[in-house]
Amino acid sequence: MSYLFPTYARWEVEVSHAEGSYLYDTNGKKYLDFVSGIAVCNLGHRPKKVLEAIEEQLQNVWHVSNLFQQPIQEELAEILVRHSSGDAVFFANSGAEANEAAIKLAKKYTGKHKIITFQKSFHGRTFLTMTATGQEKVQEGYGPLAPTFEYLPYNDVEKVKQLQDDSVAAIMLEVVQGEGGVVPGKKEFLQAVEQKCKELNALLIIDEVQTGIGRTGKPFAYQHFDLDPDIITVAKGLGSGIPVGAMIGKEKLKAAFSPGSHGSTFGGNYIAMAAALATVKEIFHPAFLTEVKDKSTYFQQLLEKTLNNTSGFELRGLGLMVGIDCHQNVNDLISTLREKGLLVLPAGPNVIRLLPPLTVTKEEIDQAVAMIQETLLKVSEPSLQ
Structure with a gap:
């Protein structure tokens, strides 16, 4: 008997410990981990510098609430701003919370109500971000959804160009749809979305929850496509496994999120900030990102x-x-x-x-590809077996 709600289709694996690119179960079996906590452990499991930063912070203060000045928040926010097109940061605890903040901010700033997202997208499981998600299987069974969301086909330039609606507050998308099948956006499509936002006086929100923090070889995936989003959301890879999310936005948006307009009890707490600060200092280093690009190509x-x-x-x-x-x-x-x-x-x-850790070695890549090849050959055409 389990005392947990059965919300997850769990594997028959109980993890004992983890290190680098590997997990070890309670039976002593070793696994090469190309899940990385679902694109969370970008520096591998228990990275030394992040662990040291957390341990040091634990000796000082864990939580005081956002009523207090917290210089560590400012330090991390400055790094995120410096490596993005944004100017200000709101800290949350997850990607869904960051996306929730982005949607609220877009509506409040523009005074408009409609949000455009895309079919097969995934933006979270809160009621609002579930509605933003363009997948019926995520929305089934919850009754009427939050109003004023509309879904367009992903990578369909013509559908974007045909959009004419002055009530649109924002268009929200993933540069690579993750849960939707690992589908990269085409440059023409992504730029058409940005142009349509300008025409409609709407905001461009890019969900970088899975693609951000070095996963694609740049700090953020949108940077491959010469885009200039108004809002960027990030979470998974930001804290190396410590829960943290962030919404990064343009300077013009700051006045719309004045005191009392939004908040989070645990958002930006010291432990999460220590983990995230150590993580981005490592990942955003140019030499590290160059290595990620090299390993990605390989x-x-x-x-x-x-x-x-x-x-x-x-x-x-x-x-x-x-x-x-x-x-x-x-x-x-x-x-x-x-x-x-x-x-x-x-x-x-x-x-x-x-989704291997960004610290994966070429030898580990070789091992993984060999196992993939052996497995796929068994289900390919009989003549190739």
């Missing part, structure tokens, strides 16, 4: 070579966020890989999602 080229010899699979992604569309249900494939000692995720029913 990983994708090796997978392409492997899949060229294996029928019926399609590779897509950006940086170290990679999907293999198997054009069939992948649950059994993921289970087989787990038995072999490689942890991967689904992204929808037919896609294997690969």
Whole structure:
């Protein structure tokens, strides 16, 4: 009997400890972890500098509330601003909270009410961000949803150009749809969305919860496409496993979030700030990001070579966020890989999602690709087996 709500389809794995790119279960089995806590442990498990920062902060103060000046918040906010197109930061505890703040801010600043998102998007599981998510399976069973959301097809430039609605407060999107199948946005589409925001006097919100903090080889994924968003949301990779989220916005938006307009009891607490500050100092270093790009190229080229010899699979992604569309249900494939000692995720029913830590080595990439090749060959055309 479990005393937990059955909200998760849990694997039959109980983790004992973790280090770097590896998890170890209570039976002593070792797993190469290409889940990374769902794009959270970007520096691998228990990174030394983050651990030291947390331990040092634990000796001083844990929590005082946001009524007090907290210089560590200012230090982290300055780094996030310096590496993005934003000017001010609001700290939350998760990606859903950061997206909730972004939607509230867009409505309050513009005085308008409609938010445009995209089919197969994922923005969170609070009532508002669940409504923003363009997937019926996430919304089923909850009755009438929050009003004034509209969903357009992703990567459809013409549908964006046809949009004419003065009530639109913001258009919100992921540069790479994660839960929707690891689908990168096309540059023409993303830039068309930005142009449409200007035409409608609406804000551009980019959800970088999964793609941000170095995952694609840049601090934020939108930077691959010459975009200038009004609001950026981030969470997963920001705290190396300590819960933290952030909304980054333009200077013009600051007045709309005056005292009392929004808040969070635990948002920006000292422990989360210590973890996040140590994380971004490491990841945003140019040499580190250069290594991520190099390993991303190596990983994708090796997978392409492997899949060229294996029928019926399609590779897509950006940086170290990679999907293999198997054009069939992948649950059994993921289970087989787990038995072999490689942890991967689904992204929808037919896609294997690969999210290695940004610190992954090329040797670990080789090991993972070998296990993937062996597993996929068993379900490819008989002539290739």
